[in-house]
Amino acid sequence: MSRSRNPSFVPLAGGLLLILVVLFFLTHRSIEPMPAPIETTVSDADSTTTLTAPDAPAANDENLARAANVAALSEKLSTRLNHPSVRAHEAVLIFKNADGYGRFLTRAAQSGVIVAGRIDALNILRVRIRAYDTFAAELLARAADYGGVSANLFVQMPPVPEERVASRQIAVGNNLLATLGIPAGTDTSAWGRGVTIAVLDGGALPDPTLGARLRYLDIGLGYAGTGKTGLHGTAVASLAAGSGLDAPGVAPAASILSIRIFDTDDKSDIFTVTQGIVTAVDAGAQIINLSLGGYSTSEAINRAISYAQAKGVVIVAAAGNDGAGRLHWPAADPRVISVGSTDATGRQASFSNSGAQLHLTAPGIGIQAASLNNERTLFSGTSASAPIVSGALAALMSQSPGLTAVQAVEILQTHADDGGAAGTDANYGYGTLNLGWALARNDRSRVDVAVSSHHYNPETASLEVVVQNRSQHEVRAGTLSVTLNKQTPVAYVLGNLGAGQSTTLSLPIDAATAAAPISMTTLLGTPDDMIDAVPANNIRASLLDLSGR
DSSP states (O other): OOOOOOOOOOOOTTTOOOBOOOOOOOOOOOOOOTTSOOOOBOOSSOOOBBOOOOOOOOGGGHHHHHHHHHHHHHHHHHHHTTSTTEEEEEEEEEESSHHHHHHHHHHGGGTTEEEEEEEGGGTEEEEEESOHHHHHHHHHHTGGGEEEEEEEEEEEOOOOOGGGSOTTSOOOBTOHHHHTTOOTTOOOTTTTTTOEEEEEESOOOOOTTTGGGEEEEOSSSOSSOOHHHHHHHHHHHHHHHOEETTEEOSOTTSEEEEEEOOOTTSEEEHHHHHHHHHHHHHTTOSEEEEOOOBSOOOHHHHHHHHHHHHTTOEEEEEOOSSOOSSOOBTTTSTTSEEEEEEOTTSOBOTTOOOOTTOOEEEEOSSEEEEOGGGOEEEEOSHHHHHHHHHHHHHHHHHHSTTOOHHHHHHHHHHTOBOOSSSSSBTTTBTOBOOHHHHHTTTOTTOOOEEEEEEEEETTTTEEEEEEEEOSSSOEEOOEEEEEETTOOOEEEEOOEEOTTOEEEEEEEOOHHHHTSOEEEEEEEEOOTTOOOSOGGGGEEEEEEOTTOO
16 A cells, blocks of 8 residues: 655735646555566645735735745745655756746846756746745746646665565466467568557567567667666567567557657656657657556646647556555556456456456566567566556457547457446446457458356446457357356356447355355356357356456
8 A cells, every 4th residue: 555645835925826736656565466567656745835915915015025925935946846656956947938938037147957868849847946935935926937846756676575465376487469369470570660659668678589670769868778677678668579489579560769758766757758759749649558647647747648639649547556446647547548357368457457447458477578688577466467568459450440549449349348237437447458359340241259257246236247248240159158166067048249339247155155255157058050250269268256256
């Protein structure tokens, strides 16, 4: 459980209406399963200061009031901008428009700061404070120019507690493509060609599975990372676009644009993440992968997401690994494609965050990926799931000329395996990634009816079996045989199912049966004249408990 504090600046003396709410984080314990490095996290607080011009004091008190306001604000800034959770003596200045931004640049040297970074497209500056009194006077005098001011919060990678993975969840290993519904022997060598995926991470290391398709942009932190950050960035890139048999990605012909946003201390910050997004957009990336996040956002990040969206660029972000009922930001932003994790059977990972904004889930437990020194590792977490979706978008775009990234998102969402309860839900979003179905969406001769999920519904005290038609036309679903706790199977007749439709069979259970884990095996029998393209998904076996997870 993350712990955080949300301190705010109180109204200052003299009727000042200036309120500063500075984004902080204290101690976090974000969780990702071994053996992978994990999601980056930011703070649990509101990030952006709102600036309002102060009330005019009486004429005879004007100088005294101004001095008092400046002194009070200077003291608070000095305290807040030296908190351990932020880059010391730094602030992120967000201007309402280009005019205010330009005016500040002409007087920056007289404003008590040094400009350490700028994002002209968003009217955002990173500054280092040299004189707090002078800086405070600037903020008070020019409040109308500012859209917000925040501390430059650290973004960092927490440790990896391996106990987060439930023992009965199944690792993917080196079977990623099969887990995504890709038939054995499929030629994927051209998937992703012509598409650029930007990976904002620890800096991917050169590796045979990425080859010459890996290129870099330096935004001030160099290129390839080292240690934990380098491993994380390399694994993420390989899952999106690896081409080697020992580290296959989803789009092995895609270009990877690696933008390192973590420094040698394994830390990043709000400004650098924002700068990375804008840089990726300007460099022509169609997809941006963010295997990072935390429980707060900022106006700077908000502007960066808007900038990407306006250019038709899709941002894919990890949902978080705390097993929490809310998503990390930026995944929680509805404009971002948020991704949770499942195991090899499509069951939600025990660590994967849930939330109403969740878009998709994808494999995220024990996936073979590239590591340091051309070695291979088993990589886990929503950090792994996000680049798999990024790669799937690239693969879909390359196989459908003219398809945009935004259109590809819609296709993946409408051709996802229905996980958990039927329909969209907080644990699976639209469902679990099924790239095979998405690629075969125009084949009207293809038939695939699947036992999509086993689910316990505590509200009705019943077990639910979800059967999904993954065909492009209506089908006769046939019969469903259900075996509970190895007892005699019971057969149920199912009705017709429309294209993409799911139906739910509910089986009430009594309290005595519900007191212990329940084994369930279901077998879908299709009509004799129907050839199922994926017969393996006609059978499903689960061990269910009252948590429904």
